[in-house]
Amino acid sequence: xxxxxxxxxxxxxxxxxxxxxLVSGPYPLAVAQSILIYMALAVSWDMLLRSGQISFGIxxxxxxxxYAAAITTLTVRxxxxxxxxxxxxxxxxxxxxxxxxxxxxxxxxxxxxxxALAEIxxxxxxxxxxxxxxxxxxVLPSLIFKGDSRALFWISLGGVLLACxxxxxxxxxxxxxxxxxxxxxxxxxxxxxxxxFKYLMIxxxxxxxxxxxxxxxxxxxxGYASPDSVFDANYTLLPLAMALLGxxxxxxxxxxxxxxxxxxxxxxxxxxxxxHLVVYGIIIVLVILLLPDGLYGQYRRSxxxxxxxxxxxxxxx
Amino acid sequence: MPDLExxxxxxxxxxxxxxxxxxxTLDCGEILGVIGPNGAGKTTFINLVSGIYAPSxxxxxxxxxxxxxxxxHKRAQMGISRTFQIIHPLENLDVLENVMLGFxxxxxxxxxxxxxxxxxLCGSLGLGxxxxxxxxxxxxETKKMEIAHALASGPSILFLxxxxxxxxxxxxxxxxxxxxxxxxxxxxxxxxxxHVMSVIRDLTHRVIVLEAGEIIAAGPxxxxxxxxxxxxxxxxxxx
Numbered sequence: 001x002x003x004x005x006x007x008x009x010x011x012x013x014x015x016x017x018x019x020x021x022l023v024s025g026p027y028p029l030a031v032a033q034s035i036l037i038y039m040a041l042a043v044s045w046d047m048l049l050r051s052g053q054i055s056f057g058i059x060x061x062x063x064x065x066x067y068a069a070a071i072t073t074l075t076v077r078x079x080x081x082x083x084x085x086x087x088x089x090x091x092x093x094x095x096x097x098x099x100x101x102x103x104x105x106x107x108x109x110x111x112x113x114x115x116a117l118a119e120i121x122x123x124x125x126x127x128x129x130x131x132x133x134x135x136x137x138x139v140l141p142s143l144i145f146k147g148d149s150r151a152l153f154w155i156s157l158g159g160v161l162l163a164c165x166x167x168x169x170x171x172x173x174x175x176x177x178x179x180x181x182x183x184x185x186x187x188x189x190x191x192x193x194x195x196x197f198k199y200l201m202i203x204x205x206x207x208x209x210x211x212x213x214x215x216x217x218x219x220x221x222x223g224y225a226s227p228d229s230v231f232d233a234n235y236t237l238l239p240l241a242m243a244l245l246g247x248x249x250x251x252x253x254x255x256x257x258x259x260x261x262x263x264x265x266x267x268x269x270x271x272x273x274x275x276h277l278v279v280y281g282i283i284i285v286l287v288i289l290l291l292p293d294g295l296y297g298q299y300r301r302s303x304x305x306x307x308x309x310x311x312x313x314x315x316x317x
Numbered sequence: 318m319p320d321l322e323x324x325x326x327x328x329x330x331x332x333x334x335x336x337x338x339x340x341x342t343l344d345c346g347e348i349l350g351v352i353g354p355n356g357a358g359k360t361t362f363i364n365l366v367s368g369i370y371a372p373s374x375x376x377x378x379x380x381x382x383x384x385x386x387x388x389x390h391k392r393a394q395m396g397i398s399r400t401f402q403i404i405h406p407l408e409n410l411d412v413l414e415n416v417m418l419g420f421x422x423x424x425x426x427x428x429x430x431x432x433x434x435x436x437x438l439c440g441s442l443g444l445g446x447x448x449x450x451x452x453x454x455x456x457x458e459t460k461k462m463e464i465a466h467a468l469a470s471g472p473s474i475l476f477l478x479x480x481x482x483x484x485x486x487x488x489x490x491x492x493x494x495x496x497x498x499x500x501x502x503x504x505x506x507x508x509x510x511x512h513v514m515s516v517i518r519d520l521t522h523r524v525i526v527l528e529a530g531e532i533i534a535a536g537p538x539x540x541x542x543x544x545x546x547x548x549x550x551x552x553x554x555x556x
Contacts, residue, residue, distance in 0.1 A: 174422070188405055189418075190389035192390075195388075195422075
């Protein structure tokens with residue numbers, strides 16, 4: 001891909017996305033809007049994955065954000081936009097405090113702990129009585145932008161642009177070097193002068209911030225938060241599957257995966273109600289077996305190999 | 318005052334004493350050989366000095382400052398650098414980007430400046446075609462990249478952990494000359510862990526011999542090589 005195309009393509013994609021509600025009917029628009037929510041989560045999950053840490057706690061920070069937005073709207077009458085920002089701050093704050101403990105853990109121990117934390121958040125919210133509304137949850141008096149479906153799409157798109165913007169920024173900065181080094185070998189990373197804890201904390205707090213923002217957006221879109229809706233395991237598992245399909249360790253990968261898997265899920269739901277999850281699962285298994293780098297990873301690899309062939313070298317598998 | 322000095326450095330792993338009461342010094346401009354049979358504690362010793370492990374007891378002084386409690390990344394930033402016996406170049410980063418790490422994180426350079434500095438450093442070590450994947454380079458180039466990676470932090474003390482392993486005779490000679498050159502040009506103190514005795518003979522000013530975690534001999538190579546205790550340690554049997 002030439003330099004001009006690489007510059008132009010993201011701008012074109014964003015332009016199409018921004019203009020989409022003006023030409024789309026209500027049904028595709030609603031589907032696209034829900035895909036955007038998962039897309040932002042998928043990008044945020046991948047950002048942390050670049051450090052080698054696999055989080056199963058997306059739904060936890062998403063749910064904290066959702067409740068933070070609902071509670072600040074109801075108690076201090078925060079405006080929807082302010083409540084969404086507070087949601088991000090709240091999730092980031094919780095991640096920061098927990099980070100001192102859980103960022104000492106690695107690999108499967110980290111993964112299991114994040115999964116457990118998300119469940120603990122749900123149980124706390126479930127049992128906090130009036131403050132969180134208990135099992136019934138909280139209902140907001142009105143939807144953001146009076147529930148206008150175009151506005152709902154655009155605000156979800158805002159969440160995606162925030163996630164992609166931060167992700168791209170990380171990839172262009174020293175953070176990419178730090179996280180790649182940490183993922184490869186921590187002993188070697190430390191010997192290069194990398195403060196591992198600091199960089200893990202930066203990326204953990206940032207990805208949790210995005211998840212909180214997206215949770216806040218979700219609550220303002222639906223006007224409703226309950227323990228079972230916002231801490232749903234789908235908010236962890238779908239973004240994870242999307243990133244794996246599209247291609248991990250990149251910004252375009254999770255975006256691509258979200259579009260493909262989101263559209264496929266909707267189509268399958270119509271064709272084979274109740275059976276769609278089976279097909280969905282099969283797709284994920286096949287991707288992991290056949291395309292471990294994901295679609296975008298496969299594309300990048302073929303581009304690299306072609307460049308190498310052109311220079312007279314040999315391609316490697 | 319020596320640039321690097323340890324006092325009674327000891328490290329236990331459970332019941333095993335990997336490094337036992339090691340006191341040594343290393344000065345800038347000096348090349349010190351660290352030899353001993355497998356399992357003698359050479360790599361553990363480097364891990365203690367570079368901060369990967371904390372010692373069970375003993376102190377480490379660097380340029381007159383006690384650095385025993387400092388984490389590894391701080392020591393790298395202060396100027397203690399190393400290569401690894403088991404090399405692990407970073408996948409997903411090309412050769413140049415691997416070398417950039419030390420410039421970025423130990424010397425706090427911006428990415429552009431780090432890129433320029435890494436290019437210059439690789440050039441001075443005879444390492445070219447830097448946009449290649451690390452899986453695409455030869456063993457000799459990998460070793461040069463490891464050395465460049467360690468030098469990028471701007472060390473005044475550098476440990477080379479079996480950097481000659483896997484090289485043929487000509488390549489070994491090239492790396493020996495390269496180490497001599499950078500030691501002279503940069504006035505750094507180098508600790509060389511090596512099993513190839515001709516390398517130790519050609520390269521080092523002075524040698525310490527470890528066995529079962531303890532220093533059993535120290536001095537110039539010619540002297541140490543004749544030491545009956547050292548011969549027994551290498552060949553086995555009663556001394």
